Amino acid sequence: MANNRGQWGSRLGFVLAASGSAVGLGNLWKFPYLSWKNDGGAFVIAYIFAVLLLGLPIMMAEILIGKKAQESPVPAFEKLGGKAWSLVGWLGVAAGAVILAYYTVIAGWSLRSFFQCVLWSVEGYTAPGPNDFGVFLGNGALQIGLTFVFTILTSVIVYRGIGGGIERASKIMMPVLYLILLYLVGTALLMPGRDEALRHLFVPHFSKMTTTTALEAMGQAFFSMSLGLGAMITYGSYMKKDESVFRSSLWVLIADTSVAILAAIAMFSIIHSVPSLVQKMEANELNAVGMLFVTLPALFYTTMPGGVVVGPLFYVLVAFAALTSTISLGEVVASLLIDRKGWSRSKATLVSASAVFGGSVLCALSLGAVEPLSTIELFAGKQGVLSNLDHLAANWMLPLGGLGITIFVGWFLGKKACQEELGLQKATAAFTAWLWIVRVLAPLVIFIMLAAILSGKDFS
Numbered sequence: 001m002a003n004n005r006g007q008w009g010s011r012l013g014f015v016l017a018a019s020g021s022a023v024g025l026g027n028l029w030k031f032p033y034l035s036w037k038n039d040g041g042a043f044v045i046a047y048i049f050a051v052l053l054l055g056l057p058i059m060m061a062e063i064l065i066g067k068k069a070q071e072s073p074v075p076a077f078e079k080l081g082g083k084a085w086s087l088v089g090w091l092g093v094a095a096g097a098v099i100l101a102y103y104t105v106i107a108g109w110s111l112r113s114f115f116q117c118v119l120w121s122v123e124g125y126t127a128p129g130p131n132d133f134g135v136f137l138g139n140g141a142l143q144i145g146l147t148f149v150f151t152i153l154t155s156v157i158v159y160r161g162i163g164g165g166i167e168r169a170s171k172i173m174m175p176v177l178y179l180i181l182l183y184l185v186g187t188a189l190l191m192p193g194r195d196e197a198l199r200h201l202f203v204p205h206f207s208k209m210t211t212t213t214a215l216e217a218m219g220q221a222f223f224s225m226s227l228g229l230g231a232m233i234t235y236g237s238y239m240k241k242d243e244s245v246f247r248s249s250l251w252v253l254i255a256d257t258s259v260a261i262l263a264a265i266a267m268f269s270i271i272h273s274v275p276s277l278v279q280k281m282e283a284n285e286l287n288a289v290g291m292l293f294v295t296l297p298a299l300f301y302t303t304m305p306g307g308v309v310v311g312p313l314f315y316v317l318v319a320f321a322a323l324t325s326t327i328s329l330g331e332v333v334a335s336l337l338i339d340r341k342g343w344s345r346s347k348a349t350l351v352s353a354s355a356v357f358g359g360s361v362l363c364a365l366s367l368g369a370v371e372p373l374s375t376i377e378l379f380a381g382k383q384g385v386l387s388n389l390d391h392l393a394a395n396w397m398l399p400l401g402g403l404g405i406t407i408f409v410g411w412f413l414g415k416k417a418c419q420e421e422l423g424l425q426k427a428t429a430a431f432t433a434w435l436w437i438v439r440v441l442a443p444l445v446i447f448i449m450l451a452a453i454l455s456g457k458d459f460s
């Protein structure tokens with residue numbers, strides 16, 4: 001079946017698609033918010049450590065599995081490790097479906113912010129009421145509608161396959177995303193908040209570097225680099241045999257981390273240009289979680305010179321970033337049906353997208369629209385279907401999946417097989433370092449994360 005699975009047209013194709021998976025709401029919404037919450041500098045440093053020390057090696061491990069097996073996660077584990085290991089694949093696909101269900105709902109918000117900005121640009125800015133966003137969240141029909149639009153966009157691309165769908169879409173959306181981001185950063189750096197923003201983001205207070213900072217940085221690295229559920233196994237399975245796993249992974253890391261940091265620079269510069277806002281955020285009167293969808297849209301029109309143009313463009317960027325991530329999650333689920341059941345891509349896409357959309361509807365209605373859905377509490381302190389699914393995926397499924405992946409590659413796949421797949425003639429020092437990170441350090445850190453979660457820490 002391997003020959004009709006599809007393949008990336010070039011290394012750039014893989015790098016752009018995998019970067020597209022990695023760059024998403026995690027970079028634009030979660031990273032700036034977590035940085036703000038955790039002293040900026042201290043978090044940024046911890047994050048850079050986390051992506052280099054753990055993110056990169058684990059990403060290489062995932063890509064290596066996919067490239068070697070040339071199959072999506074479930075059949076890949078089965079082929080390389082036998083039936084029992086395919087459980088890790090199943091866990092991954094389940095995590096992919098869960099994340100896709102709620103992620104699509106949040107992705108839909110980018111469409112709303114886009115239309116809101118266009119309207120403000122055309123008709124002039126009118127300040128939204130204090131509970132404007134809450135009303136939007138509680139509008140079930142609108143939430144479902146936006147989610148539906150995003151589901152269709154995702155499915156159309158997945159339906160068109162690897163080269164003609166995902167690769168082509170990424171080749172258009174990723175460069176556009178970068179151009180808009182650079183323009184935004186350039187404009188934001190002309191604002192008066194620049195110096196304070198850069199200090200906030202890059203000058204760490206080491207006293208603020210707590211275990212929580214380190215753990216949150218690691219959890220964020222996992223999510224942001226799309227690790228732990230086999231997305232990179234899936235994308236790696238469409239890679240040509242002679243391509244370098246290390247170099248491709250490094251490019252994805254650079255793309256992912258640079259978008260997160262550039263977005264934070266821009267957002268911090270804009271926010272720091274309004275001292276009263278900073279005070280409110282520091283006094284916790286204004287929650288940093290709302291930075292991307294609540295605080296920022298208004299600032300484009302009240303504070304930022306040229307915001308009339310940048311505002312709508314920025315939410316195109318957010319939508320593109322989210323879309324290249326949802327297609328990677330959609331591909332994980334669809335490819336299971338293609339590889340395992342031998343279904344055509346169109347049937348696999350239609351069936352998986354419909355099933356996941358069912359879950360999305362529950363999430364969309366859980367933001368205030370429908371009573372038991374928005375109040376249900378499966379995990380302590382998590383209200384509503386969406387929050388609970390986020391908690392389930394980020395705190396349990398991704399770390400457990402990551403554990404399975406690292407232990408499998410480190411201890412069961414064999415040193416020779418890894419070396420061969422990484423294109424090495426002999427075991428270099430770097431290879432040995434990588435292997436021991438995957439064997440010992442990464443599982444150990446994931447254990448510590450799971451222990452922290454058990455004792456009440458929350459990565460969602």
Ligand code: TRP
Nearest residue numbers: 022024025026223224226231325
């Ligand atoms: N990395 C994406 C983001 O930062 C989200 C994402 C896409 C993801 N595919 C994934 C997260 C696979 C975990 C696993 O928004």
